Amino acid sequence: MERLLATLNVFARVALIFGLTMLLPIGISWWLDDGALGHFDEALLGTLAGSAAMIWATRRFRRELRAKDGILLVVLCWVLLPAIAAVPLYLGIAEARPALVYFEAVSGLTATGATALSGLDQLPPSLNVWRAELHWIGGLGIIVLAVAILPLLGVGGRQLMKAEVPGPVKEARITPRVTETAKGFWIIYVMLTALCAVSYGLGGMGWLDAMIHAFSTVALGGFSSHDASFAFFDSPLLEAITIVFAAISGISYVTHFAAFSGRSLRPYLRDGEVPYYLAVLGASVLLIAAYIWRAGVYPEFATALRHAAFNTVSVATTLGYASTDYSKWPLFAPLWMLFLCSFATCGGSTGGGIKMMRAVILYKQILREITHSIHPQATTFIKLGGAIVPNRIILAVLGFGFLYMASTVLFTLLLAASGADILSAFTATVACFNNTGPGLGLVGPDSNYGILGDFQVLVCSFAMLLGRLEIFTLLVVLTPGFWRK
Amino acid sequence: MSKPLAVLRVFALVLLVFALTMLVPALASWQGEDGALPAFLEGFAVTFGAALLLWLLTWRHREELRVRDGYLLVSMVWLLVPAFAALPLMRHLPQLGFTDAYFETVSGFTTTGATVLEGLDTLPFSINLWRSGLVFLGGMGLIVLAVAILPLLGVGGRQLFSAESPGPLKDTRLTPRMAQTAKGLWLVYLAMALLCTLGYAWAGMDWGDAVMHMFSTLGLGGFSSHDASFAHFNSPAVEAVAIVFMTLAGMNFATHYMALRRRNLAYYWIDPEIRWYVGVLYISVLGLAAYLWWSGAYPDFPTALRFAAFNTVSIATTTGFASTDYAQWPFFAPLWMLFLCSFVTCAGSTGGGIKMMRALIVFRQVMREVVRTMHPNAMRTVRLADAPLPNRIVFAVLAFIFAYMALIVSFTLLMVFSGLDIVTGFSAIVACINNTGPGLGEVGPATTFKSLDGFQTWLCTLAMLLGRLEIFTLLVVLSPAFWRK
Numbered sequence: 001m002e003r004l005l006a007t008l009n010v011f012a013r014v015a016l017i018f019g020l021t022m023l024l025p026i027g028i029s030w031w032l033d034d035g036a037l038g039h040f041d042e043a044l045l046g047t048l049a050g051s052a053a054m055i056w057a058t059r060r061f062r063r064e065l066r067a068k069d070g071i072l073l074v075v076l077c078w079v080l081l082p083a084i085a086a087v088p089l090y091l092g093i094a095e096a097r098p099a100l101v102y103f104e105a106v107s108g109l110t111a112t113g114a115t116a117l118s119g120l121d122q123l124p125p126s127l128n129v130w131r132a133e134l135h136w137i138g139g140l141g142i143i144v145l146a147v148a149i150l151p152l153l154g155v156g157g158r159q160l161m162k163a164e165v166p167g168p169v170k171e172a173r174i175t176p177r178v179t180e181t182a183k184g185f186w187i188i189y190v191m192l193t194a195l196c197a198v199s200y201g202l203g204g205m206g207w208l209d210a211m212i213h214a215f216s217t218v219a220l221g222g223f224s225s226h227d228a229s230f231a232f233f234d235s236p237l238l239e240a241i242t243i244v245f246a247a248i249s250g251i252s253y254v255t256h257f258a259a260f261s262g263r264s265l266r267p268y269l270r271d272g273e274v275p276y277y278l279a280v281l282g283a284s285v286l287l288i289a290a291y292i293w294r295a296g297v298y299p300e301f302a303t304a305l306r307h308a309a310f311n312t313v314s315v316a317t318t319l320g321y322a323s324t325d326y327s328k329w330p331l332f333a334p335l336w337m338l339f340l341c342s343f344a345t346c347g348g349s350t351g352g353g354i355k356m357m358r359a360v361i362l363y364k365q366i367l368r369e370i371t372h373s374i375h376p377q378a379t380t381f382i383k384l385g386g387a388i389v390p391n392r393i394i395l396a397v398l399g400f401g402f403l404y405m406a407s408t409v410l411f412t413l414l415l416a417a418s419g420a421d422i423l424s425a426f427t428a429t430v431a432c433f434n435n436t437g438p439g440l441g442l443v444g445p446d447s448n449y450g451i452l453g454d455f456q457v458l459v460c461s462f463a464m465l466l467g468r469l470e471i472f473t474l475l476v477v478l479t480p481g482f483w484r485k
Numbered sequence: 486m487s488k489p490l491a492v493l494r495v496f497a498l499v500l501l502v503f504a505l506t507m508l509v510p511a512l513a514s515w516q517g518e519d520g521a522l523p524a525f526l527e528g529f530a531v532t533f534g535a536a537l538l539l540w541l542l543t544w545r546h547r548e549e550l551r552v553r554d555g556y557l558l559v560s561m562v563w564l565l566v567p568a569f570a571a572l573p574l575m576r577h578l579p580q581l582g583f584t585d586a587y588f589e590t591v592s593g594f595t596t597t598g599a600t601v602l603e604g605l606d607t608l609p610f611s612i613n614l615w616r617s618g619l620v621f622l623g624g625m626g627l628i629v630l631a632v633a634i635l636p637l638l639g640v641g642g643r644q645l646f647s648a649e650s651p652g653p654l655k656d657t658r659l660t661p662r663m664a665q666t667a668k669g670l671w672l673v674y675l676a677m678a679l680l681c682t683l684g685y686a687w688a689g690m691d692w693g694d695a696v697m698h699m700f701s702t703l704g705l706g707g708f709s710s711h712d713a714s715f716a717h718f719n720s721p722a723v724e725a726v727a728i729v730f731m732t733l734a735g736m737n738f739a740t741h742y743m744a745l746r747r748r749n750l751a752y753y754w755i756d757p758e759i760r761w762y763v764g765v766l767y768i769s770v771l772g773l774a775a776y777l778w779w780s781g782a783y784p785d786f787p788t789a790l791r792f793a794a795f796n797t798v799s800i801a802t803t804t805g806f807a808s809t810d811y812a813q814w815p816f817f818a819p820l821w822m823l824f825l826c827s828f829v830t831c832a833g834s835t836g837g838g839i840k841m842m843r844a845l846i847v848f849r850q851v852m853r854e855v856v857r858t859m860h861p862n863a864m865r866t867v868r869l870a871d872a873p874l875p876n877r878i879v880f881a882v883l884a885f886i887f888a889y890m891a892l893i894v895s896f897t898l899l900m901v902f903s904g905l906d907i908v909t910g911f912s913a914i915v916a917c918i919n920n921t922g923p924g925l926g927e928v929g930p931a932t933t934f935k936s937l938d939g940f941q942t943w944l945c946t947l948a949m950l951l952g953r954l955e956i957f958t959l960l961v962v963l964s965p966a967f968w969r970k
Contacts, residue, residue, distance in 0.1 A: 068859065154861055291902075332902040339898060362887055369884040373961045374553065376639060391876065398883035399854040402847050405890050413824065417776075417817040423907050476858045 003483075005061040007072045011080070012054035014073075018081055019047030022088070024133055028208075029126035036124040039091035047084050067153060068482065074149055075477045077141065078465055082106040085134055092127050093117065099454040099461075106461040107449075108134025110468040111142060111350055113222020113320040113437035116449040116457060120227050125208055128225040132215035136193065139219030139350045140182075142468070143189060143253050147348040148181040154396065155472045185253045188260055193218045196245045203238045217245045220350045222320025222437035229445065230310065230323040239310040239323055250277060250317040252348030272385030273346040273356040280344055280356075281316055285309045288333050295330045308333075316340035318352040320437025327444035334440055338427060341436045352435030352467055354404050361389060361397045403471050408433060411463050418456050428452070432463040491550060492557045494543040496565070500536035503566055504529055506622060507573065510611040519609035521577050528572035535569070555634050560962045562626065563954055567591040570619055577612060578602075584939050588946050593619030595953040596627060596835055598707025598805040598922030599913075599945065601935045605712050610693055613710040617697045620706030621678075624835040625671060627704070627953070628738045632833045633666040639881065640957045673741045678703055681730045688722035702730045705835040707805025707922040714930070715795065715808040724795040724808055735762060735802040737833035757870040758831040758841040765829055765841075766801055770794045773818050780815045793818075801825035803837040805922025807930035819925055823912060826921045837920030837952055839889055845869060846882045888956050893918060896948055903940050913937070917945045918952035 022044045029037040065073065082105035089101040100116040107114045108131055120128065197214035201207055209225055216223050226232035230239060248256075251274055258267040268274050289301065289308035298304040307324050314321045315337040326334050343359040345351025364382045371380055382389045408429055415425035420442065427439030428449070438445040442452070449457060466474055476482055511525035550558070567590035574586045581589075585601045592599045593616050605613065678699055685695035694710060701708045711717035715724060733741070736759055744752040753759050774786065774793035783789035792809050799806040800822040811819050828844040830836025849867045856863055866873035893914055900910030905927070912924030913934070923930040928937070934945060951959055961967050 067861075071858075153858055155858055330904075331907060332898065335898060335901050335907070339894065362891075365880070365884050366888050366891075369881055369888075369957060370960055370964050371966065372881070373556070373638065373640065373957055374964070374966050391880075395850070395876070395879065395883070396854055396857070398880070398887060399847075399851050401887055402883060403851050403854075405887075409824065413817065413820060416820050422816060422820065422911075426907070472855060472858050475855055479855055479859075481856065482859055 002061060003069055003072060005058045006063050007065070007069045007076060008054060009058040009062050010065060010069075010073055011076045012051045012058065014077055015047060015081065015084060016051040016055070018084065018137070019044055019051060021133065021137055022047070022130070025088070025126040025130040028129050029124065032125055034124035034126055036088070036092045036126045039088045040126065040130075042091060043084070043087040046087065070149060071153060071473055071476055071482075074145060074469065074473055078106075078109065078469060082109050082461075085109060085130075088130060089117075089127065092124060097454065099457045100450055103449060103457045103461045104131070105134060106464050107432075107437075108132075108221065108223060109138035109141070110352075110435050110464045111135050111138045111219040111221040111318075112352070112432060112435040112464045112468075113216065114432055114439075114443070114449050114460065114464070115223060115437075116452075118227060118448055118450060120225055121232075123225075125225070128212055128223075129208070131223045132212040132221070132225075135219040135221030135223055136215035138221070140186060140189065142219070142350045143185050143348070144178055144182045145469075146350075147185060147252075147254055148178045150470055150473070153473065155400075155470045184257050184261075188253060188256050189218065192245070192248065196241070199241045199245070200238065203241050204235055205233065205238065213242075214245075216321075217242055217319065218249050218350070220246065220249050220317055220319045220345070220352075220435075222314075224321060230314075230321045231325075234323075236306060239306065242319075242321060243309060243313045246313050246317045246319045247278070247281065249319075250281075250345040250349050250351045252346040254348045255346070270385065271346075272360070276360060277344060277346055277356050280340065281313060284316065284336065284340055285312045288312050288336060292329050292333055297329055312337050312340070315436055315438075316344045318345055318434055318436040320431070322438060322445035325444065325446040327440045327446070331440075334427075338430045338434075338436070338439070341434045342430060352433075354401060357384070358397045358401060360384065361394060362401050365394055365398065400471065403475075404433075407463075407466060407471060411459060414459050415456055418453065418459070420452070420456060428456075428460055429463055432460045433467040435464060435467050488546070488548055488550070488554055489557065490543050490546040491548040492554050492561065493539060494546050495550060495558055496561050497536050497540035497543060499562055500532065500566065500569065501540065503569070503622070504532035504536055506618065507532065507615075510573070510615040510618065513614050514609065514611035517610050519611055521573070521609040521611045524573040524576035525611065525615070527576055528569070531572055532569040552637050555638050556958055556961045556967065559630060559634055559954060559958055563594065563950055567594045567619075570594065570615075573615060574612065577609070584942050585935070588934065588942050589616065590619055591946050591949050592922075593617070593706065593708060594623040594626075595920050595949045596620050596623045596704040596706040596803075596837070597917060597920040597949045597953075598701065599917060599924075599928070599934050599949075600708065600922075601933055601937075601942070603712065603933055603935060605710055606717075608710070610710070613697055613708075614693075614700075617700035617704075617706065617708045617710075620704035620708055621700035622704075623706070624704030624734075625674060627835050628670045628674060628833070629667045632670060632737075632739050635955060635958070638958065640885075640955045669742050669746070670738045673738055673745060674703065676745075677730065677733060677741075681726070684726040684730065685723065688726045689720055690718065690723060698727070699730075701806070702727055702804065703734050703835065705731065705734050705802055705804045705830070705837075705920075707799070709806065715799075715806045719808075721791060724791070727806060728794060728798050731798050731802045731804050732763070732766070735766075735830040735834045735836045737831045738835075739833050740831075755870075756831075757845065761845060762829060762831050762841050765825070766798060769801065769821065769825055770797045773797050773821060776818060777814060782814050782818075797822055797825070800921060800923075801829045803830055803919055803921040805916070807923060810929065810931040812925050812929035812931065823915050823919075823921070823925070826919045827915065837918075839886055842869075843882045843886060846874065846879060847886055850879055850883065885956065888960075889918070892948070892951060892956065896944060899944055900941060903938070903944075905937075905941065913941075913945055914948055917948035920949060920952050 022040050026040045029040060082102055085105035086101040089104055090096055103116050193214050196218055197210045200210035200213055212225050255267050255271050285308055289305040293301050293304035310323045311326045318341050342353045345353055347355045347357045368380050371378060411429040412426045415428060424441035424443055428443045431437055431439040443449055507525055507529040514522040514525055570590040571586035575581055589601055681699040681702055682695050685698055686692060697710050740752050740756045744750060770793055774790040777783055777793055778786045778789040795808045796811045803826050827838045830838060832840040832842045853865050853867055856865055867879050896914040897911045909926035909928055913928045916922055916924040928934050
């Protein structure tokens with residue numbers, strides 16, 4: 001109980017700052033006079049008052065956070081902040097159900113990009129800015145989570161990914177470490193966003209759209225201000241810009257940081273993941289282009305390549321934009337894209353899924369078992385980026401990989417039991433769990449999650465959270481052992 | 486380096502014995518004058534001739550087989566015996582190509598029970614007897630494989646299962662151990678066969694059907710002599726007998742053997758798997774019965790229970806009989822049944838899938854990871870039946886399960902690539918790799934695998950073999966390192 005109160009105190013501070021980020025849509029709403037100003041004002045005031053009250057109420061429990069408190073704080077942030085973020089959406093959209101706006105906000109903060117709203121083009125611009133800003137803020141959180149907090153906790157073999165992070169590794173207190181790590185990465189993140197927004201602007205988007213889509217692209221989210229997503233623009237240039245920035249965002253920020261501070265591209269080549277990531281992405285684009293071209297979806301290869309490149313990179317990096325309704329392609333193509341999104345992105349990026357690093361370890365472990373079968377006495381090692389991976393980490397990765405697959409099966413069964421057909425149930429699970437966005441069937445790229453029932457939408461929200469928090473973080477908080485003294 | 490010639494010699498002996506078993510349907514055909522006699526005699530002549538030739542070529546190589554030779558021997562038996570078994574089918578049904586005939590016999594010999602034949606009721610009795618006889622023989626081979634050979638090879642953590650089986654553990658010579666284990670287990674198997682036949686006959690089958698279905702039941706195969714499978718009999722008594730014997734055949738035969746020899750039922754309680762197996766199985770039966778009744782598939786609970794019990798036990802134990810077209814049930818029910826078949830049966834039974842033992846280990850490993858996330862320095866071991874498991878076995882089990890899941894994903898993608906819908910593609914692969922039989926969609930219980938094209942049929946055949954040989958056995962033989970000196 002003391003832990004909960006101490007963590008709540010910190011959480012309230014986070015919520016306070018989070019509330020202040022509403023000033024951006026407030027400014028835009030005031031400038032454009034789009035009618036949503038009052039909703040944001042109410043939400044902001046409510047958040048500020050609520051957080052202040054909570055800080056005051058828990059002031060006596062304030063203390064330095066320890067590792068376990070860190071787990072709790074992360075979970076609280078990702079579960080409760082969406083509830084705050086949902087308030088302006090709920091007030092601003094007349095027909096919105098509570099479950100749907102919570103889903104929308106979770107989808108925003110986990111950088112998923114699955115939307116439950118339709119008629120995006122008619123929404124007040126400030127609401128669309130708010131949705132995309134959620135992605136962007138979520139992205140900031142994800143980077144800290146991925147490069148500072150999860151490795152510290154050792155979730156699913158994440159220890160591996162902290163090796164190069166600056167700062168004292170042995171430090172058990174969580175706050176100084178997080179602040180320190182975050183700074184360097186956030187600079188890169190902000191620069192990427194600015195670069196992306198300018199590129200979109202020069203590429204022909206309006207400045208508001210450019211900002212919204214830059215937020216969404218760099219966080220690998222996928223919210224758009226248009227129901228038709230990128231098909232609205234129908235511009236090869238804008239698509240090319242997206243492909244470049246999505247591909248960059250799928251790479252670990254640790255690697256970006258190393259390259260940036262050393263002013264050298266070598267870290268990308270030496271990275272244990274990047275070569276696999278780019279190879280898998282490139283090969284898949286060609287494969288899918290060839291497949292849909294042969295199947296006759298597009299008469300010429302160039303068109304097939306354009307659409308294959310954009311949609312494959314978009315889904316595989318867990319971004320989730322669509323430039324066409326790819327669910328109409330022969331089923332193999334979208335299924336392969338969804339398959340990619342479950343593992344293609346790199347460890348310290350804003351992407352979702354099990355991450356390329358774990359996929360490589362899993363693959364190498366299978367080869368190792370074959371060797372062990374032939375030579376039962378052999379001592380073998382798994383190497384990654386030139387270093388030996390300890391057995392303990394491999395066990396953690398294997399456990400994570402299993403839990404990931406088991407959760408996919410379980411969520412699919414849950415959605416099927418509540419009445420969805422298998423294609424929709426399975427792809428909704430995969431798309432949410434990997435924080436990608438659009439699935440197939442009922443929840444395909446030209447549809448949205450608003451079609452699902454409240455229960456199903458909540459299941460999907462839970463899947464997004466579980467995926468984003470790498471399962472264990474959430475699971476640990478749910479075990480009785482966590483709350484014992 | 487393995488000794489291929491010495492292995493070939495043993496294989497020749499196995500084939501010789503196998504050829505003799507073809508005389509049984511030949512006898513039945515002669516007795517019933519059903520017109521299939523030449524097919525069996527020809528098949529016998531070719532198989533016997535080939536076996537004799539092989540033996541004459543290799544009889545000099547009387548070297549003692551080592552454990553590692555087991556991989557080659559096992560792979561050869563399961564790959565080549567069905568090829569010879571297909572001869573009578575191809576001779577009698579000329580329209581059946583080798584692809585389909587080989588699929589059918591692999592399906593029999595791996596105790597899968599997926600069929601490409603339609604009009605089973607009009608086939609000669611001897612052909613049906615041969616099909617189900619293959620299941621019975623496959624089951625006999627399987628028990629030895631599961632209890633004696635795989636543990637010795639240590640495939641996917643199988644070392645563990647050797648604990649309870651009789652015979653010296655440290656012995657690295659293959660043949661004496663196999664022979665010794667086989668004797669006791671086959672005695673149990675044959676005793677159960679006798680009881681099952683009597684049971685079916687008592688419940689109202691004619692003797693021919695009783696023997697045929699007993700073959701199929703004990704091997705947990707699922708071939709029937711009727712297109713309608715058990716719906717043909719429409720008898721609760723017959724279904725009850727089937728349920729009892731399917732449940733028994735899904736338990737570890739080593740446990741049956743011990744219980745029988747010591748005349749002590751406590752062995753069933755000591756067995757770490759059986760209580761989970763029975764628990765999961767029958768709770769699922771009740772759950773599905775309630776679900777079917779509640780969703781209105783059956784007007785009253787007893788009817789729902791009857792159909793849920795038979796079909797759930799049949800699919801979950803990887804048998805594959807059907808007493809109704811359960812593909813018409815609300816989708817969750819058949820999906821849950823297929824989910825069960827992937828892990829519910831015990832190691833050392835004739836069932837397929839990853840086995841309850843591995844499921845328990847992986848579950849405990851996940852719990853260990855959860856604890857480790859909270860207490861990074863805690864030392865904890867995974868325990869099974871009160872004994873700590875070495876990490877090496879945990880590794881092997883996890884790698885096995887991961888390979889199993891990766892196989893399902895990649896084979897499903899290949900099925901979809903070749904043009905199938907997802908329900909058919911996915912369920913066909915799950916049903917084949919778990920050696921269950923009927924899937925859903927185009928390959929559902931009311932239809933057959935006939936509608937698949939050549940590529941898809943071969944893929945399913947490969948899936949059955951990989952599933953039956955626990956993936957690694959086949960992978961090892963295919964790896965270059967196995968053949969290196």
